[in-house]
Amino acid sequence: MGKGQYVDDITLPNMLYMGVVRSTYARAKLIKVSGEGAIDGNELRALRASVGEGAAAASNLDLMEPILARDMVYYVGQPVAAVFSEDRYSAEDKISGVEVEYEPLKAFNAVKAALEGEPIHPGTDSNILRETVVGNAFDDPKADVVVEDELTNERIMPNPIETRGIIADYDGKRLTIYISTQSVHSIKRGICSSLKLNPDDVRVIQADTGGGFGSKGGLYPEYVIAAYAAMKFKRPVKWIETRREHLLATNAGRGVHGKMKLFADKSGKLLALRGEITVDSGAFGGGMAEFTAPYIAMQVTGPYKIEKASITARSVMTDKPVQGPYRGAGRPEAAFMMERMMDMLADKLNMDPVKLRLFNMSDKPFKSPLGLEIDAAKPFFEKAVQELDYERLRNDKAGIGFFVLVPALAPGETARIRINSGKVDVWLGGNAHGQGHEVFVRKLIREELGIPEELVTLNKGDTDMLQSGIGSWGSRSAIAGGAAVVSAARKMKKEFEEKHGKFSTTELLNGTYDSFVFEKQEGQLNSFGANIATASIDKYGVVKVKECIAYYDLGRMLNPPMVRGQIMGGMAQGIGQTLYEELVHSDDGQLLTASISDAGVPIAENMPEFVVKVVENGSRLPHGAKGLGEAPTIGVPLALCRAIELVSGKRIRSTPVKQEYLSD
Amino acid sequence: MKKITVKMEVNGKDVEREIDPRMLLATFVRDELRLTGTHIGCDTTNCGACTLLLDGKAVKSCTVLAASASGKKVLTIEGISKDGTMHPVQKAFIEKHGLQCGFCTPGMIMTSYWLLGKGKKLSREEIRKYLSGNLCRCTGYQGIVDSVEYAAELMESEKAKEKARNR
Structure with missing residues (x-):
């Protein structure tokens, strides 16, 4: 240990350090930028080609974020200029040396203000980035009971312990990028597109990556500036994000508001669901916010059989950084909306919440009017109630949460297996950043080709070694990546058999083989999960989580210790969202939670001893896996919010649940 | 300057x-x-x-x-490793899955090394308390607490072996 090669551990000869001058206003006219040797938006007139997780360009190019601000700034932290120096300390000095003249304007920092206020982008007619209606049209049914409420998940930061970082190196012809990322391919596409470079002239290599949780999937302005500067100065350029920059300007997650109306008869049968989902998309298009609102709407009915559902899904632009994915990326929000409503309905009907939930499940597969496809829910959740020990824990005011995990299976993934001199090298389209992809890669190759695991190396992402790829996010690596490894192995086996007849591992290892596949995936591969939690609350409103148990269907566990570890880590993040984590901005858009602790990343002392239970109902994929990574960030807030509600007697409508709300 | x-x-x-x-x-x-x-x-x-x-x-x-x-x-x-051999705290973090992305790990290990160097037997709650100045975003801390507990055992048995050798 201590031998990792994270991006900041790499030093190239003659390297420059880059510092970024950032807007100090949430909304202002940018009058003038002056600083010796600084690159500003008048020099580098490029647009951020995409924002996160394989997102495409905005539907309206005028709404894309400029790499460096020009004429206007739209959020505190927006890059205005970049400076370059011989070491990181003097780069900070140079940041202070850049003078920026602003003419401050009234900022529209909250969604409500942005909906009522003037358009933040001149030339547009409203701050609604996108609005669609998902589901079927229906008249309100005759219902014995109607529950109606508003629910919120505030913005939170991914906060991997390693911040973002990049080194760009230009040899006069080709640009080589070393970067902390979830996808070298996404970064390459973004840089080529933003700077209009020929893909052959750009190579992106993954450094060891210290966590991502969604924040390192896509392109950011700093990457484009560093690439441009490396070509301009013909020197390597390094930029390492500070934590404060991460909190100010990296894509924030969540930031979703729901207005829900649930119709039921007096037996508890759900008749219809109507609602509105509003996503705070931040100041620009092209990001997750272009599609998160309808994506949340699509999943909102969860494991329940509801024949009528209609959700208005909208994304609203505000003077804040662009919304991005954070572990779950729409899935936790959808489940939060539904499960909070189910608990409220149970209370209104004076019915046990678990009984109400099971009563509304089918023992057959179901496709919701919103488009969510699920297997038979009832058998899984009946088992879950036993596994989670609900009968015992309900006496301790346990909260329970049921959900459907919708992994990002499509469009599939790439893999390359190369055998040379008895050694096996593998590259995957998605890049590991703490999930231990090498374990499942070795296991699947052993199973398919009989190759001993110690001969197999999973290499870090490198666009010169793998021609294309998607990325690691959306609970997809073990499923889409695993299926690609299996497919590449089978392709290699077939090639061997066509050449030599009967398959032999020894013969294969003696030869030279190279197998690449893009294993295409279509349709949904959804799975079920359930969580339970108990809590106590002291008279100051401080919540202590007592028991926190998960029960998930993982299809097939490829790496059991990592599965457990990942679930426990996600459960801590779920507690974080529920109790501690939030990005708070003042009315004029200044960030008030400007350290990692202020932003609420949980500490060891506040975490309970987690219990993880799994069931393996194999999937339709050749290796049987189902999605995993995001399950705990979906399930834990559901269960914990209900537990807090039962203990405090106060209705929980938003995360984080504030201490001041719970104290007497 | x-x-x-x-x-x-x-x-x-x-x-x-x-x-x-x-x-x-x-x-x-x-x-x-x-x-x-x-x-x-x-x-x-x-x-x-x-x-x-x-x-x-x-x-x-x-x-x-x-x-x-x-x-x-x-x-x-x-x-902290000697002649290419990992310290028991390092071994324990690997064996008990005290890390995922590895970025917080050196800091976690150094805090644990200092903590266990005191030679006091610690409960899981105490380990959590003393590690609360080190943040981990991947593990949820449980694997880390397991690792520190296990490292204490490894160090104890090394000490016992050392004693037996010197006798």
């Missing part, structure tokens, strides 16, 4: 460098000595990724001036 000379013992070796007086200890070990196992995660003494031992005490080196460490002894993650 006028440079100053700092001298200290780092991982058992004497080092001497001319540096900016404002240079922080974390930057000093990383950039000047190229000991990159000590990580920087927050700059605000919150995350603990930069934890190292200064005269035997665990400190967050991102808010200690290198100048103030002059004349002292520094121990980083690179200095």
Whole structure:
């Protein structure tokens, strides 16, 4: 240990350090930028080609974020200029040396203000980035009971312990990028597109990556500036994000508001669901916010059989950084909306919440009017109630949460297996950043080709070694990546058999083989999960989580210790969202939670001893896996919010649940 | 800026460098000595990724001036293994899955190394309490607590073996 090669551990000869001058206003006219040797938006007139997780360009190019601000700034932290120096300390000095003249304007920092206020982008007619209606049209049914409420998940930061970082190196012809990322391919596409470079002239290599949780999937302005500067100065350029920059300007997650109306008869049968989902998309298009609102709407009915559902899904632009994915990326929000409503309905009907939930499940597969496809829910959740020990824990005011995990299976993934001199090298389209992809890669190759695991190396992402790829996010690596490894192995086996007849591992290892596949995936591969939690609350409103148990269907566990570890880590993040984590901005858009602790990343002392239970109902994929990574960030807030509600007697409508709300 | 000379013992070796007086200890070990196992995660003494031992005490080196460490002894993650053999704390973190992305790990290990060096038997609650100055975003801390408990056992049995050898 201590031998990792994270991006900041790499030093190239003659390297420059880059510092970024950032807007100090949430909304202002940018009058003038002056600083010796600084690159500003008048020099580098490029647009951020995409924002996160394989997102495409905005539907309206005028709404894309400029790499460096020009004429206007739209959020505190927006890059205005970049400076370059011989070491990181003097780069900070140079940041202070850049003078920026602003003419401050009234900022529209909250969604409500942005909906009522003037358009933040001149030339547009409203701050609604996108609005669609998902589901079927229906008249309100005759219902014995109607529950109606508003629910919120505030913005939170991914906060991997390693911040973002990049080194760009230009040899006069080709640009080589070393970067902390979830996808070298996404970064390459973004840089080529933003700077209009020929893909052959750009190579992106993954450094060891210290966590991502969604924040390192896509392109950011700093990457484009560093690439441009490396070509301009013909020197390597390094930029390492500070934590404060991460909190100010990296894509924030969540930031979703729901207005829900649930119709039921007096037996508890759900008749219809109507609602509105509003996503705070931040100041620009092209990001997750272009599609998160309808994506949340699509999943909102969860494991329940509801024949009528209609959700208005909208994304609203505000003077804040662009919304991005954070572990779950729409899935936790959808489940939060539904499960909070189910608990409220149970209370209104004076019915046990678990009984109400099971009563509304089918023992057959179901496709919701919103488009969510699920297997038979009832058998899984009946088992879950036993596994989670609900009968015992309900006496301790346990909260329970049921959900459907919708992994990002499509469009599939790439893999390359190369055998040379008895050694096996593998590259995957998605890049590991703490999930231990090498374990499942070795296991699947052993199973398919009989190759001993110690001969197999999973290499870090490198666009010169793998021609294309998607990325690691959306609970997809073990499923889409695993299926690609299996497919590449089978392709290699077939090639061997066509050449030599009967398959032999020894013969294969003696030869030279190279197998690449893009294993295409279509349709949904959804799975079920359930969580339970108990809590106590002291008279100051401080919540202590007592028991926190998960029960998930993982299809097939490829790496059991990592599965457990990942679930426990996600459960801590779920507690974080529920109790501690939030990005708070003042009315004029200044960030008030400007350290990692202020932003609420949980500490060891506040975490309970987690219990993880799994069931393996194999999937339709050749290796049987189902999605995993995001399950705990979906399930834990559901269960914990209900537990807090039962203990405090106060209705929980938003995360984080504030201490001041719970104290007497 | 006028440079100053700092001298200290780092991982058992004497080092001497001319540096900016404002240079922080974390930057000093990383950039000047190229000991990159000590990580920087927050700059605000919150995350603990930069934890190292200064005269035997665990400190967050991102808010200690290198100048103030002059004349002292520094121990980083690179200095705890001996002759290529991992320290029991390192072994335990691997065996008990105390890490995922690995970025917080050197700091976690240095805090644990200091903690276990006290020789006091610790409950899981106590381990959690003493590790609360080190943030991990991947593991949910349970694997880390398991690792520290196991490291204590390994160190205990090493001590017993040592004793038997010396008898």
